[in-house]
Amino acid sequence: MVFPALRFPSPLEEVSEDFLSRSGITLHLKRDDLIHEDLPGNKWRKLKYNLATARAEGATTLLTFGGAYSHHIRAVAAAGYYFDFATIGIIRGEEHLPLNPTLSYASEHGMKLSHLDRTSYRNKTDASVISSLTSTFGDFYLIPEGGGNAEGVRGAAEVVDELPLDFDYVCCSCGTGGTLAGIASGLGNTKTAIGFAALKGASGLDDDVSHFQSTAFGAPTNNWSIEHGYAFGGYAKRTDTLNSFIDRFHRRHNVRLDWVYEAKMMYGLYDLIDRGTVSRGTTIVALIAG
Numbered sequence: 001m002v003f004p005a006l007r008f009p010s011p012l013e014e015v016s017e018d019f020l021s022r023s024g025i026t027l028h029l030k031r032d033d034l035i036h037e038d039l040p041g042n043k044w045r046k047l048k049y050n051l052a053t054a055r056a057e058g059a060t061t062l063l064t065f066g067g068a069y070s071h072h073i074r075a076v077a078a079a080g081y082y083f084d085f086a087t088i089g090i091i092r093g094e095e096h097l098p099l100n101p102t103l104s105y106a107s108e109h110g111m112k113l114s115h116l117d118r119t120s121y122r123n124k125t126d127a128s129v130i131s132s133l134t135s136t137f138g139d140f141y142l143i144p145e146g147g148g149n150a151e152g153v154r155g156a157a158e159v160v161d162e163l164p165l166d167f168d169y170v171c172c173s174c175g176t177g178g179t180l181a182g183i184a185s186g187l188g189n190t191k192t193a194i195g196f197a198a199l200k201g202a203s204g205l206d207d208d209v210s211h212f213q214s215t216a217f218g219a220p221t222n223n224w225s226i227e228h229g230y231a232f233g234g235y236a237k238r239t240d241t242l243n244s245f246i247d248r249f250h251r252r253h254n255v256r257l258d259w260v261y262e263a264k265m266m267y268g269l270y271d272l273i274d275r276g277t278v279s280r281g282t283t284i285v286a287l288i289a290g
């Protein structure tokens with residue numbers, strides 16, 4: 001086993017912008033993207049207790065699901081490589097060769113890839129699909145898509161314990177909503193979490209977040225909300241406006257925002273501040289989860 005050096009706590013960096021000082025707002029970035037190159041951010045946090053549980057149960061193989069560009073697939077392959085588990089990635093849709101960078105990384109780090117047609121993929125939590133995977137691959141510890149189970153949400157909550165400052169809001173980007181669920185549960189009721197949906201028309205997302213909180217902590221909390229207006233056309237879609245925002249942010253702050261998730265959150269946050277919806281004296285932490 002090649003035990004990786006993980007960077008904890010991840011750094012906290014203040015963002016300086018004229019419009020922030022003019023509005024009397026303080027903004028910090030929680031740089032979870034710097035935890036580890038291959039095990040970044042919320043993907044590592046969501047895997048941590050899953051790996052511990054898998055190990056405790058004596059499992060030697062991890063099986064998980066994801067799209068062809070999934071950060072989660074990449075992180076599970078890395079976790080298997082570093083922590084000595086065999087890994088199986090069940091990928092949505094047909095195989096496209098050559099493999100894209102995400103899937104070639106996964107494959108080079110020992111992950112066995114198997115593609116599942118979109119209909120079966122949609123039913124991937126059905127007992128029949130799971131048992132057919134068991135008969136194909138043998139026993140495995142199953143990690144749901146995006147690491148979204150109780151272990152994953154509990155791990156995601158821990159970022160809150162690493163914020164040594166007084167703040168009002170934590171912002172994060174939402175795919176499955178597991179990260180937002182964990183953060184909101186970790187916050188207590190004097191602080192608020194705001195999620196920014198990276199998927200268009202993600203109408204089930206609010207219910208999913210409540211469900212994640214119930215699964216992991218017994219009940220949902222009412223200290224969070226989701227902004228649905230900053231998906232830029234949907235998951236893994238981008239526009240010129242978003243691209244220029246990423247370039248400008250990079251030039252000014254030397255942080256290259258991930259365009260699938262974090263750039264949309266940061267653009268949305270800037271826009272909310274610009275529209276005067278955040279009061280003077282507010283301190284915000286924006287989670288850069290990868």
Ligand SMILES: *Cc1c(COP(=O)(O)O)cnc(C)c1O
Pocket residue numbers: 041042043071072146173174175176177178179180258261262288289290
């Ligand atoms: C996966 C991911 C998210 C979304 O996390 P969820 O818990 O699925 O909502 C956000 N940002 C980055 C960088 C990610 O990799």
